[in-house]
Every structure is written in C-alpha cells, then in structure tokens.
Amino acid sequence: MLNKLNLLRNEIDNLDLKLLKILSKRFELVKKIGAIKNKYGLPLYDPKREKDIINLKKKEAKKIGISANFIEKIFYRIINQSYSYEKIKIFKKIKPNFLKILIISYNKNISILFKEMLAITGYDVFYIEEKKININKINYLFKKIGMIILDVSKTFFEKLIKKLVFLPKNCILIDLSPIKKIFMTKILKIYKGPVLGLYFLFNYKKNLLFKESIIYCYGRKEKHYIWFLKQIEIWGLKIKNMNIIEHDKYIFFIESLKYLHTLMYSIFLLKTKISLNKIFILSKPVFKLNSLIVKNFFSTNPQLYFYLIKYSKNNTQKIKKYLDYINNLVILVNKEKKIKIIDIFKKIKKLLVTNKEFLF
Known part of the structure; x- marks a missing residue:
C-alpha cells in the first residue's frame, strides 16, 4: 500500500514541477508583453482581456469536470502576479520635453508615491513638505515649472491660495484634496490656468498601482492635461470622471x-x-x-x-x-x-x- 501511495505522490510531484515550469514560461512571455506595452504606451491593466481570460478558463474547467470557482481564483492569482512581471523599471513618457513638476504636500506618503511614479516614468519632479516652505518667498519655487501638485493642509492652503496667481501661464495645477468643495472651487476663482482634481482610492504603501482607482474632476482647460490622465492609465490605474458636486457626495459614502x-x-x-x-x-x-x-x-x-x-x-x-x-x-x-x-x-x-x- 505504501509503495503505491509513494508512486502516486511521486507522480503528483512530477506534475507540480511541470506546472512550475509552465508558469515560468508564462511569466517570461508576460515580460515581453510588458516591453511592447511600454513601447507603445499601452496601459498595464487591461480589464477586458482579464475578464475574457477568466470566463474562457471557467468554461474549459466545466468541460473537464473542474470547479469553475476554483479555476477562477487560481487564474486571478496568476494574472495578478503577471502584472508584477509586466511592470518594468520605466513607463512610457507621454510628454518627453515637459517642464519640471513640483509637489507640495503635508501627506508625505502619498506625495512620495506620486513622485516615484513620475520619476520612474522619466519626468523631472521635485517634492517639498509644506512645513519647510516660507510662504512669503514661495515665488522662487514656481519658476520654470509645468505642473504643481498640491496635497496640503487647510491652514497652509489659506496662505497659499493668494500666491497661485504667480504660477507660470498654463502651468497645470493638480489638487489632491479629498473634499473638492473646500479647495478646488477656491482655486478656480483665483487661478485662471488649467486645473485638475484627483482623489486616490488606493493604499499608498503599494508599489504597484494596477487595478487601483483614482477619481478625477475637470476644473478648467482640460486639453492641457488630458495627456496626464493617459499617463496615469499607463501606470495601471483605473480612472473615473466625476464633477465636483458628485465627487464630494460619493466621497461621503x-x-x-x-x-x-x-x-x-x-x-x-x-x-x-x-x-x-x-x-x-x-x-x-x-x-x-x-x-x-x-x-x-x-x-x-x-x-x-x-x-x-x-x-x-x-x-x-x-x-x-x-x-x-x-x-x-x-x-x-x-x-x-x-x-x-x-x-x-x-x-x-x-x-x-x-x-x-x-x-x-
């Protein structure tokens, strides 16, 4: 009996080894796909492709008598792991000659994540904490910047708002505040350049943002920053558009x-x-x-x-x-x-x- 049991176990071990080799080959193919996506600026996350794969594998599982739910869980794990293989050290840069990007923040964690994503994509990005800024001498930070990302406290914002008129013409201002009624509406009254509101719905501790979500609200002159929304999609994020009123309504829930x-x-x-x-x-x-x-x-x-x-x-x-x-x-x-x-x-x-x- 023990001999027969060992023979069967050895056979299972051999099949497991074959599975590992097949997975290794699959991930090698995934790396090549990642290189092609990077070259042509395609998003890391493709929800339709993922859904089609899962549905097909569930149908095939049923035909051979394997639980469809079991196969669904397995392939979700395989696909999620595949995204980490697709991710390479640099993403396609949509705006090759874009000016410097300035990030001002009190929330160090989320801002550094944005800084890292922009940096590995090849953008010139500079981060500074709000507490280190002398508001009366802030104008020097605005020189030759193409974008400013704000994730600041309400107290600092009240001091900063009057200084926004000194931003370069057509500098893209991105507001990361959670309640757009407080910040973004005031920004639109003072600053006449392009304004975009973003709100992240993901764990900032993650180093891979595929399948994570971000809400965006058009403020003004959206043609100036449509490219940036495409850049975010290339990182693997799902983006959802809302107006300011709808945004604040759903952020409540x-x-x-x-x-x-x-x-x-x-x-x-x-x-x-x-x-x-x-x-x-x-x-x-x-x-x-x-x-x-x-x-x-x-x-x-x-x-x-x-x-x-x-x-x-x-x-x-x-x-x-x-x-x-x-x-x-x-x-x-x-x-x-x-x-x-x-x-x-x-x-x-x-x-x-x-x-x-x-x-x-």
Missing part, C-alpha cells in the same frame, strides 16, 4: 462614513474599557484586518478626518440621518420586530445580489 464609524467604534472600546489585546487574540483574521484599519486611522493627521467627516456638502445632515437609521434599528430590536428586521435583511441581500459583479 466612501470615506466620511467609514471614518465616522471607525471613530465611534473606537470610542465605544475606550469607554467600555475592553482589552484590545484580548480582542486581537480571540479575533479571526478578518477582524485583525479591522484592527489594522483602526491602527492606521489613528496614525494619520486628525485634521484630515475632521475635514472629511464635516466639510463635504450637507455632511452634518447626512450623519444625523445615518444615526437616525441606527436608532431606528435599535428600536426594532428592542421591540423584537423580527419580521421587519428580516425584511431589511432581504432588501440588503437583493441589493448585494444585484451588484455582485462589483462587490464579489
């Missing part, structure tokens, strides 16, 4: 409520004197991820979260409505209105099923 919930949850832990260590020990991996979110939340400048929670249009009213829904649910639980609660569950389930392509 994407960011503000998330941060408010994290703050409320943390206050509850603090007031009830629960041991965080015991929670962590008893938690499943998914809760450990939640714990990491809480940790990251309190390692960031609290002013950013305050602006996100408070200053988006009608945020206070929306938060009150959100709390009303929580209170109403508590009332239903206290009154043991089981049928109504089950009905709420069914409605939410229907929403999730309707949007399963995006949620799962």
Whole structure:
C-alpha cells in the first residue's frame, strides 16, 4: 500500500514541477508583453482581456469536470502576479520635453508615491513638505515649472491660495484634496490656468498601482492635461470622471462614513474599557484586518478626518440621518420586530445580489 501511495505522490510531484515550469514560461512571455506595452504606451491593466481570460478558463474547467470557482481564483492569482512581471523599471513618457513638476504636500506618503511614479516614468519632479516652505518667498519655487501638485493642509492652503496667481501661464495645477468643495472651487476663482482634481482610492504603501482607482474632476482647460490622465492609465490605474458636486457626495459614502464609524467604534472600546489585546487574540483574521484599519486611522493627521467627516456638502445632515437609521434599528430590536428586521435583511441581500459583479 505504501509503495503505491509513494508512486502516486511521486507522480503528483512530477506534475507540480511541470506546472512550475509552465508558469515560468508564462511569466517570461508576460515580460515581453510588458516591453511592447511600454513601447507603445499601452496601459498595464487591461480589464477586458482579464475578464475574457477568466470566463474562457471557467468554461474549459466545466468541460473537464473542474470547479469553475476554483479555476477562477487560481487564474486571478496568476494574472495578478503577471502584472508584477509586466511592470518594468520605466513607463512610457507621454510628454518627453515637459517642464519640471513640483509637489507640495503635508501627506508625505502619498506625495512620495506620486513622485516615484513620475520619476520612474522619466519626468523631472521635485517634492517639498509644506512645513519647510516660507510662504512669503514661495515665488522662487514656481519658476520654470509645468505642473504643481498640491496635497496640503487647510491652514497652509489659506496662505497659499493668494500666491497661485504667480504660477507660470498654463502651468497645470493638480489638487489632491479629498473634499473638492473646500479647495478646488477656491482655486478656480483665483487661478485662471488649467486645473485638475484627483482623489486616490488606493493604499499608498503599494508599489504597484494596477487595478487601483483614482477619481478625477475637470476644473478648467482640460486639453492641457488630458495627456496626464493617459499617463496615469499607463501606470495601471483605473480612472473615473466625476464633477465636483458628485465627487464630494460619493466621497461621503466612501470615506466620511467609514471614518465616522471607525471613530465611534473606537470610542465605544475606550469607554467600555475592553482589552484590545484580548480582542486581537480571540479575533479571526478578518477582524485583525479591522484592527489594522483602526491602527492606521489613528496614525494619520486628525485634521484630515475632521475635514472629511464635516466639510463635504450637507455632511452634518447626512450623519444625523445615518444615526437616525441606527436608532431606528435599535428600536426594532428592542421591540423584537423580527419580521421587519428580516425584511431589511432581504432588501440588503437583493441589493448585494444585484451588484455582485462589483462587490464579489
């Protein structure tokens, strides 16, 4: 029996080795594809191609009696790994002779990521923290720049806004602020050159941005920076256009409520004197991820979260409505209105099923 078992295991080992060699050959082909994409300025991420591959492999799996869901998971992992092989040390530079790019920021992490992406693409980029700038002598930084990227605090912005009139003509101004109503609308009143709003929806700690998303809002003279949006796509980012009002509306649901919930949850832990260590020990991996979110939340400048929670249009009213829904649910639980609660569950389930392509 043991001999037969060992023979079968050896056969499996040989097949595993063949799988590894096949994967190695696949990744070598992927590298060649990456070189071609770079040469012609094609995006790193191709969602249609990825979807077609997955669907085809699932159909083929069914024909030979293998779980389609299993094959889908495997090929997503293979494809995601393939993107890292496609990525090379430099991306195609759309504007070869573009002037210097200046980044001013209080959020060092995200700004350095932008700096690195621009630098490996071949652009001349200079980064400076807002706290190191003498606002009265800022004009010298504006000399011979083609683009300025701002990710600054509200306090610094109020000092900077009057100085924007000294930017070179047609210098592209990019605003990275989370709430466009606060910053971008004021910029458009003062600065008459090209203005673009961006808001990143990705983890700045990543060194590969494929499949990550970024929202962009046209401000003024978009023909001057359409090329930059194409450059971002070449990096592998998914870009989505919104106007300023729509942007702030959805950022409330994407960011503000998330941060408010994290703050409320943390206050509850603090007031009830629960041991965080015991929670962590008893938690499943998914809760450990939640714990990491809480940790990251309190390692960031609290002013950013305050602006996100408070200053988006009608945020206070929306938060009150959100709390009303929580209170109403508590009332239903206290009154043991089981049928109504089950009905709420069914409605939410229907929403999730309707949007399963995006949620799962």
